[in-house]
Amino acid sequence: MAPNTEKLAKIYLESSPAEISEETTNELIDFIMNQFRALPFAVQASEYMRYDTVEELYADIEKGHLWVSMETYGADFYPNPFYGFAFLAIHDYDHYQTHSDFSLEGEITAYRAIAKRSPSLEIQKILYSEIVLKSAAHIYLGHAPEPKLVFA
Secondary structure, three states: OOHHHHHHHHHHHHOOOOOOOHHHHHHHHHHHHHHHHOOOOEEEEEOOOOOOOHHHHHHHHHOOEEEEEHHHOOOOOOOOHHHHHHHHHHHHHHHHHHOOOOOHHHHHHHHHHHHHHOOOHHHHHHHHHHHHHHHHHHHHHOOOOOOOOOOO
């Protein structure tokens, strides 16, 4: 395991959860909804469907469809679970557009794509926590960590 993965994972795992203002939450929700509406394919929730490889993900997107696992999109900072679902669909499309995989390097590449579209530094920090730090913790632990926001 690369030292970078362990370092980033420990930042996520050992940090106290960050709090965001109502104004930042609203900005995040607006950003997510605008990005979600722009997706050029149908998105469907599933209790059981997961992409084990990016090739599977890419193949479905190329067919005009994307499955998003319902078990992975709950987080306390979203006012409604739909926003986590929408965020995951956007994130998967960023993997597709950047030709990046599910490794830490691939997650960083996908993060950079969405960070460029982000409306503010505060939203970039949330996205970094959700994409890079949380993914590093997942890789390090071998399973999904408890969801939280961490501002490193």
